Amino acid sequence: AQKVTQAQTEISVVEKEDVTLDCVYETRDTTYYLFWYKQPPSGELVFLIRRNSFDEQNEISGRYSWNFQKSTSSFNFTITASQVVDSAVYFCALSESGGGFKTIFGAGTRLFVKA
Amino acid sequence: DSGVTQTPKHLITATGQRVTLRCSPRSGDLSVYWYQQSLDQGLQFLIQYYNGEERAKGNILERFSAQQFPDLHSELNLSSLELGDSALYFCASSASGVSEQYFGPGTRLTVT
Numbered sequence: 001a002q003k004v005t006q007a008q009t010e011i012s013v014v015e016k017e018d019v020t021l022d023c024v025y026e027t028r029d030t031t032y033y034l035f036w037y038k039q040p041p042s043g044e045l046v047f048l049i050r051r052n053s054f055d056e057q058n059e060i061s062g063r064y065s066w067n068f069q070k071s072t073s074s075f076n077f078t079i080t081a082s083q084v085v086d087s088a089v090y091f092c093a094l095s096e097s098g099g100g101f102k103t104i105f106g107a108g109t110r111l112f113v114k115a
Numbered sequence: 116d117s118g119v120t121q122t123p124k125h126l127i128t129a130t131g132q133r134v135t136l137r138c139s140p141r142s143g144d145l146s147v148y149w150y151q152q153s154l155d156q157g158l159q160f161l162i163q164y165y166n167g168e169e170r171a172k173g174n175i176l177e178r179f180s181a182q183q184f185p186d187l188h189s190e191l192n193l194s195s196l197e198l199g200d201s202a203l204y205f206c207a208s209s210a211s212g213v214s215e216q217y218f219g220p221g222t223r224l225t226v227t
Contacts, residue, residue, distance in 0.1 A: 033213055044117070045205065045218035052213070091158060101212035102171040103148065105158040 002027055004094050006106035013082050014114050021077045021109045023092030029053075031097035034068065034075045039108070040088040048090075051075065082113045118142065119219035121206050127225045133194040136222045140187055140208030146170070147189040148209070148216060149181055153202040164189060165212060196226045 003026040013019045025034065036048040049059060051068050059066050063080045079086050092106040118141035128134055140147050149161040160173035164183035175181075178196075183189045193200060203223050207216035 035215060037218075043203070044220050045207070046117075047215045047217060050215045095213065097213075102163065102173055103160050103216070105150075105160070107157045 002094060002096055002102070002104045004092050004104050004106035006090075006092055006109050008109045009107070010110045010112065012112040012114065015084060016081050018078060018080050019082050019111065019113075021079075021090050021092075021111070023075045023077065023106060025073050025075065025092070025094045027073075027094060027096055029096040033095045033101075035093040035095070035103075036066065036075075036077050037091045037093060037105075038088045039091065045091070048077075079111075082111075084113050084115050087111055087113045117217040117219065119206060119208050119217050121204075121219035121222050123222060124220065125223050125225075127227065128196060129227055130196055130198060132196050132226075133192065134196065134224065136191040136193070136204055136206075136224075138189045138191070138206030138208075138219060140189070140206075141217055144208035144210050144217070145187065146209045146212055146214075147183050147187070148207040149175075149189070149191050150205040150207065151202045152205060152221070156202075158205075161191070163212070170212060193224070198226050200224065201226045 005024045032053045034051045038046045065078045067076045089108045089110045091108045095101045095103045120139045145166045148163045151159045161175040163171040181191045203221045205221045207218045209216045
């Protein structure tokens with residue numbers, strides 16, 4: 001069955017600290033896609049990254065980096081030198097090739113970055 | 116601005132009523148998704164359409180239905196509303212079933 005677990009409900013850090021948001025997924029498909037989305041206090045969901053199951057290369061985009069490890073079914077997200085504007089709820093999501101690419105979201109991790 | 120539009124932004128209605136939420140996808144996107152976000156249930160996938168056809172279904176109640184029209188806009192119909200249907204309803208669109216999704220601003224539904 002398709003499942004996404006974000007065990008960290010809330011994380012609080014002080015500005016400039018690094019923070020890692022964990023995401024563990026379950027799937028029986030060999031072809032699947034993983035995503036991270038950000039939901040700032042304004043409420044709109046913003047796409048951050050997409051990864052397919054055949055591409056385990058880690059990715060860095062500015063202060064954001066993602067670590068995809070199929071061996072542990074994890075797709076973790078690290079923010080380096082966090083800023084107050086990073087305060088948001090972050091969702092990890094999974095789409096499988098079977099079942100019409102139904103997308104399952106994790107419960108989200110609320111990140112507070114204090115000045 | 117994601118390019119996905121949703122109307123209305125807010126909706127207040129009474130139990131037992133029926134409402135229609137509307138979504139226009141980004142230009143060029145063929146796939147539309149509907150999600151329900153409530154405090155206790157998180158972000159729940161409801162249904163996906165691709166170029167007018169239903170492609171995937173989540174935990175969508177029988178009281179809810181959706182469709183995607185030839186011009187690719189989509190509507191989500193919620194009927195016999197209950198207090199528990201109060202939530203934020205998001206529409207998202209993508210170029211295909213495997214692409215990243217772009218979300219609209221949501222419709223906040225309050226059932227009283």
